[in-house]
Amino acid sequence: MDDLESLAAEIDRASTVVALTGAGISAPSGVPTFRGDDGVWEHFDEGQFTYGRFQRDPAGFWDDRGDLQRELFGEAYEPNAAHVALAELAAEGYLDAVVTQNTDGLHRDATARVRGATADGENDTTDESEGTDHEILELHGNARRVRCVDCGRRQDADPVFERAEDGDLPPRCDCGGTFKPDVVLFGEQLPGAVIQRARTLAGESDVFLAIGSSLVVQPAASLPRQAAADGTLAVINLEETPCDGDAAVVCRADVTEAVPRLRELVR
Ligand SMILES: [Zn+2]
Incomplete structure (x- = not known):
């Protein structure tokens, strides 16, 4: 046995x-890995994707996050x-x-x-x-969702990233709250x-x-x-x-x- x-x-x-x-x-x-040889953090500065930056500069965060999202999920993984x-x-x-x-x-x-x-x-x-x-x-x-920091509403990330790409920075929920990728960022508990x-x-x-x-x-x-x-x-x-x-x-x-x-x- x-x-x-x-x-x-x-x-x-x-x-x-x-x-x-x-x-x-x-x-x-x-799916690309974050660490190690050829990990995502070899190509991106992880310091730009912290919770602190999201809070200080949500528009800049979302602008950069779009590039990261494309690297991570530009292809559809099975x-x-x-x-x-x-x-x-x-x-x-x-x-x-x-x-x-x-x-x-x-x-x-x-x-x-x-x-x-x-x-x-x-x-x-x-x-x-x-x-x-x-x-x-x-x-x-889950990086394929976003969540409103005010009302907590979750939704599919793709249309929100499209809005950000079209210059709607930072993308906001109907309630006026800022959307955040529904993931735990660096520096976030x-x-x-x-x-x-x-x-x-x-x-x-x-x-x-x-x-x-x-x-x-x-x-x-x-x-x-x-x-x-x-x-x-x-x-x-x-x-x-x-x-x-x-x-x-x-x-x-x-x-x-x-x-x-x-x-x-x-x-
Ligand atoms: Zn909301």
Whole structure:
């Protein structure tokens, strides 16, 4: 029995399974990474994208942010086999929540895709979609949305970026409030409720899967250890992580191969 087989057996037995994902799950979809060689911050000055600058100079922030948004999401990215395998595990009732450090929205896209496939399939016997719902907790927000800083209204980012590009700086909500990318900027605190929810999920999990994350940025860095205290931690990542020593299973593999294989083994 290899590690993934024993992990699959644990998932089958567990009542709560939570996945934490990082940049490594989206890199195979072509989503640029922020750090490292050829990371986005090699081409952009991260100091221009801070919360402080947004507050001081929202027009200049939005002007520059448009260039960054094009670099990040100029192409339409598709969820890959790892995103889809997690969405399938969730739809099959094996995965309760995905906590992600990514802001690309690909877990939501994968879920919509899997739901669409299920809705078209003949073996869809559920009366309500509630049974296949799982939670997607985006720790750092979602870059494909914007949020009004005054009334909190969220909407699709694309039309707002188009307005900014046409010189409507900074773009404003109907209520007069300034729109902000719906992400946690440098110098901005993560919402306390989001951190608390992530800790609760980590604490409740019987199996916690850390996938494609280097596990060095908080709060993602502390969640696996918390989960490992009274549950099974598995790390699936190409490179070593500081949490490997706490993990019952360490799988040093391409996530687009390991996660679909895990999903096959669970059934
Ligand atoms: Zn508003």
